[in-house]
Amino acid sequence: MMWLSGGFVFRRGTSVYHRLDPRVKLLISLLMFSVTLMVQALYQLAMVISVMVAVAAVATVLRRVARTMLLTASFSGFIFAINLLATGNLASSALYAVRFVAIVVSTSLFFITTSPDELEQVMKTFRLPRDVVFAFVTAVRFIPVMMLDTLQIMDAQKSRGLELEKGNLLKRVRNMVPILIPLVVNSVIRSGELAEAMESRAYGAVPKPTSLVKYRARPVDKAVTVLAILLFALTAYSFYFLLPAHFP
Amino acid sequence: MGRILEIQRLNFRYPDSRKKAVVDFDLEVSEGEVVVLAGPSGCGKSTLLRAVNGLIPHMYTGEYSGEVKVAGSSVKDSSMRDLAQTVGFLFQNPENQIFMFTVERDVAFGLENLGVEREEMRRRVDEAIRLLGIEDLAQRAPHELSDGQKQRVALAGVLAMSPKLVILDEPTSLLDPRTAMELVDLVSRLRKELGTTFVVVEHRLELLVKVADRLVVMSGGTKVLDGTPRDVLFGDEAEGYGISVPAITRVQKMLAKDRLAPTERLLTAEELAARLGRGAA
Structure with a gap:
């Protein structure tokens, strides 16, 4: 349970990443998550994880993410063993195991940098x-x-x-x-x-309550969104068409 | 001064109870008054307060008769929406009335529910935060606050809706003596600055006699004493109803039998000290 809470509990931060619009942070995590599912070879997964590590560095949560990765890795070992027993394929078993780590990291990046307040905004x-x-x-x-x-x-x-x-x-x-x-x-x-x-305190008084704070996408949010989508498209395209699936 | 609260022959019985919680209760409160309501536990104070802010009969149904009027309109016929803007209610446990993740958002909670425009809301939230002196807490999360701070935050949320009448239900029960004193000073300041009327349920009478205009004592669901704190506390009946008569008053009552007490019926330590100091000089 400890790794779970440590990996997903929000702590206040002041990095550029923390200050991004929560919707942009959600998009980035979703895109990273999707890319992880598209990966067909270990070296591609290594590329994706290095991007995640870069994002974590920008968000100044590198140490927490590293800890999450380490703790998830023990569970990954289990996935690896099961897969190896079932398929006998070393490469694909390793892929599944490392992919699990990447999936946890992509989701955790969203939750540790997004305050409950922002989560509420996303839900709205x-x-x-x-x-x-x-x-x-x-x-x-x-x-x-x-x-x-x-x-x-x-x-x-x-x-x-x-x-x-x-x-x-x-x-x-x-x-x-x-x-x-x-x-x-x-x-x-x-x-x-x-x-x-x-x-x-008048809960439910009007059908459309107002809100004290409004999250408005700033130019930097828009720029990051465009960049993230471009990078995602490029990665997806290269994984499927340019890069060989079975790099030595 | 107008009447902000009029209660006429109020009776209320909860559906699952045989006894009435409030019996033939009458009370009139003028604008700007601070009224302290005292009485033993289970005497119907909480029920009465809920009948004033409309939780009874809008949320709790039961056998209801009589009339409660706030600022001239009947509570029974007003909506919770309108009542929320005239009557503010600070509940006993501040923890359970703070909903949002930051103080500022929580102070805005009531205004958001009412659909107040953002600029107007921002102004009123900032004003309430300033009134309670909690500017430095605005961005904090509720679990980072002390009990005294939580109480201030909850009160700011109530005041942001600019109610004419504010009900405080045992506001000092979770506070240490010093914070309790600060709360009493706050009530006195808000009354002066905003002209707000307060109805306060409180057991620690020695704290509140300083600011109270009236002391109402309840027993068995009905009103048994009503007058200035001086008249009620120095009267013969006060002790009989199980309210805590302040030590200063008790000492004077004891000494009065031997004609040793000052005749002015002093309520606070400050008053007594001033009187004795003068007498000695």
Whole structure:
């Protein structure tokens, strides 16, 4: 779980990449993701990954991305082994394994550089219903609160003699019940209070609420978009038509 | 001064309860007043507050009779949309009324919901942030704030909607004494600067007597005492209803039996110190 949270949790940054329009960042990640699926040889994948590393360097998140790559690699080893056993083909098994790393990195690049606020903006761009967007916003907003809740409940139950780390697997799963029940009860109470506060601040008063901040694509956003699409087209074209699939 | 709040013979019973939560309650509040509402837990304070801002009967249904009027219009017949702009409600736990990822966005939440234009919204958000002195927190995330800061942020969100009447539900219960004092000073300043009316539910009376114009005591769903803090606290009945009579008042009441207390019925430590200092000199 740790590699997952480390690889996908947003941390504030001030790099050029952080300041890009969130929609552009999403596009870049989607394009990188697609290219990863088009790759037909390891050396092509190496090219794609080096582009990702370059993007990570610009975004000043190189160390975090490197860590994610390293941690994903252990899972990749598993993919490699399974593939090798099934197909006996060393090259394609390696391709699958490394491709997995590339896929994780391309998605992680989007999430670690995009704030929840910007994510909300992206969801609005896709014209998702206000309720859906708001549900997402509150879910993410209350993650730290719930985590704190969980820790407090765990401490309270431990102080009453609950031994979380004792026993076999079944016993350990059963030990979670005294943690989960208060957590769920807390959340139900919390959601009631949230509903009251929402009503009191006119949630749903008008069908089209306005927004305090507006993300407007700046010239740099547009330039980056054009550049990204051009690079994508060029790469796709060269992978399929120019470069040999089986480079020595 | 006009009446901002009029409650006439309000009765309310929750559907799953046999007893009424509020019984024959009457109250009138003038514009610009600070009214403190006290009473033991479960005496119907929370229900009453929810009847003022419209959560009752719009969100909670039940047996409702009587009339609640805010700024002249009946709460029953007003929409939550209109009520949200006249009555601001600061709930007990600030955590559960902050929705957005940044302070600034959260202060704007109510205005966004009302569809206020961006320039106008920006102006009102900045104004509310300035009033509460939280300029340095504007870009912070909620989980980076202390309880006192969260409370200020939640109050800024309420004030951005420029309500005439603001309800504070046990606003100091999560605050340390010093932050609690700051909140009380804030109430007094906002009343002066904006002319806002406040209805405050509070147990720590010694903090609020300084700014309160009136003290209303509730018991068993109905109003039992209503007057200036001085009259109510120095009266004979106050202790009987389980409210915390400030130590300053209690000492004077004890001394009064031996005719040792000052006759002015002093409410705060400052008043008593000034009086005793003069007497000694």
